[in-house]
Amino acid sequence: MDLQELADDVSEYVGFPVTAADVRRLCAALAADPDFWSFAPRARMPLRAAGSVVARLEAAGLVSLEGTQARLTAAGRTAFEDLGIGPLPAPECEACRGTGVLPDRFLPDRAVRFYTIAASRPAPAAEYDQVHLLPEDVWRRVAFMAGRGDLSGLDLLVLGDDDLLSVAAALTGLPRRVVVLELDRRLVDFINTVAREEGLPLTAEQADLRDPLPLEIAGRFDTFHTDPPEALSGLLLFIGRGIAGLKGPGSAGYFGITHLEGSVSKWYRLERALLEEYRVAVTDILPAFSRYQTWDYLLADLHRPPFDRLARPRGSWYNSDFVRIEQISDRFGPEVDATDIYFDTEGLVDT
Amino acid sequence: MDLQELADDVSEYVGFPVTAADVRRLCAALAADPDFWSFAPRARMPLRAAGSVVARLEAAGLVSLEGTQARLTAAGRTAFEDLGIGPLPAPECEACRGTGVLPDRFLPDRAVRFYTIAASRPAPAAEYDQVHLLPEDVWRRVAFMAGRGDLSGLDLLVLGDDDLLSVAAALTGLPRRVVVLELDRRLVDFINTVAREEGLPLTAEQADLRDPLPLEIAGRFDTFHTDPPEALSGLLLFIGRGIAGLKGPGSAGYFGITHLEGSVSKWYRLERALLEEYRVAVTDILPAFSRYQTWDYLLADLHRPPFDRLARPRGSWYNSDFVRIEQISDRFGPEVDATDIYFDTEGLVDT
Structure with a gap:
């Protein structure tokens, strides 16, 4: 071979x-x-x-x-x-499934309330490429975002929300307000109904992200979240709209992205566009952080060998990495002092 | 305020x-x-x-x-x-300290052997900006690299190695060979002695990374590891030499980087240089993955308030994120099909 x-x-x-x-x-x-x-x-x-x-x-x-x-x-x-190929080691921590975050420790009574609400949401629609995150992993994302200081007392924008992350975030009581832009009318209505019933600072609006952000949304948020489609143009569109919603330096964005639908070369093209066109830094990439419910029509879409002979998966198998980006400050220029490889102004040592 | x-x-x-x-x-x-x-x-x-x-x-x-x-x-x-500022939540998993990796489960007898060897290594030298990683966290890095398939049957280059990661990696029995480039003669001798005594496929050479890589090193390795100085020029120098040691598309590099000596703007400048000049993608950024032993001369270097009045830290407090990068393939061009935001050739669905 x-x-x-x-x-x-x-x-x-x-x-x-x-x-x-x-x-x-x-x-x-x-x-x-x-x-x-x-x-x-x-x-x-x-x-x-x-x-x-x-x-x-x-x-x-x-x-x-x-x-x-x-x-x-x-x-x-x-x-x-x-070829020296042995079994791939799996050193992942079992307690947190290798994610580093235990969602059930984070506001457990609110987590349970979220799981109850999520159980009654509308079914996924193939038309919008909807595949649901496991509710536990939605809560895991919210816990991580809270631990980064990106929710408490702040304004959160959620772009596309069949996972109901907006509801989970609002249920923590941490954000000042949460706004959802979503194409699917069923979800907009569901989220607004939950917000009213639970008394949450949460509103959903119907919007197509192919259109520019409404004026009252652009540049008004501290944090955004999106779980974009995986075509490169979809990734750039959704994440780009999220960035357009942010206030400025220090504002943060979160999104899911997979290896299951993206080669490293695609990741490279995405990262390069984010850095060059949107001037954000990538601060965290958490591998296999989120799992999704499997879906019925999966194998119907996969015709080539070996999929035509494979049995359906049992349980969750599709997962995504969770990425945090942050808007940078241009307050000081990009000049690099190359005279000293050990120390610069940001080092510990007083200069 | x-x-x-x-x-x-x-x-x-x-x-x-x-x-x-x-x-x-x-x-x-x-x-x-x-x-x-x-x-x-x-x-x-x-x-x-x-x-x-x-x-x-x-x-x-x-x-x-x-x-x-x-x-x-x-x-x-x-x-x-x-201001709506409440206590920052800490949802990190206690079992793995939020890293997602349990080092003690990975080849435990070899881990113990490594801890014994590491206990007898030369003391850190301030002259080379040496501060030691905790041996447990060196093993954690090796476990993660092994879990990514970047060690088994492959050639590993280690650039600077006061942490003895080369020894840990070689002790796993996974790499085909491990080569260390290190400035500190004491470490070169120590590593070569251990390699001989333990019968490991490991050699260390004295080298100053300000010089280009030796010809027999450049372009010969599948994986590199470095824990670079944190000045931007130091980061770029060490990581750049690592990349110069790699074979090509699919080869991977690992390095530590902190927020404690680097603003997000510095991270941005580093990432942009890596993508544009070195054509690598960033595939993993694992927060606070590695802890370091604290060092005696710390507060002596910090004169400004409040450091002039602070007591010394107890235990480990200085930590770094662990980053994986990967060389991309240019086999197919960078063109983006923007007509469909949901599906492209890398998606699950057959096209």
């Missing part, structure tokens, strides 16, 4: 870059856990590419595929050994 | 940008835990700026300072209440 050749072949097939390192990581994840819906997300590459690698491994007689299990054959074991 | 005015005043004094959001976060952290060496790192701003804010809060009669404790006065409580 030649990892580079396999990567090149898959790249041509799927139409975006897949590296030899991606293929190696997928193999190591498969060696650790043969269930496709477990190992594929751990490989941190687009799902279609992961499937394509598995299909090729099967065609080469290195794995046998049954149900959701991809098991190494004797030839596969030898090939992996020759 | 006017947060923006205070931020502007501190910015002028320290000579780099501090935002009103920074000041607010510091106040919320102080309201949650009055110990300076606990709340200042949680504020995620340069320590000198945090000290300067505290000195101004004291001068305004809003806090009283004694030993290491900054306690809110009655006037301070009123001022914070008026």
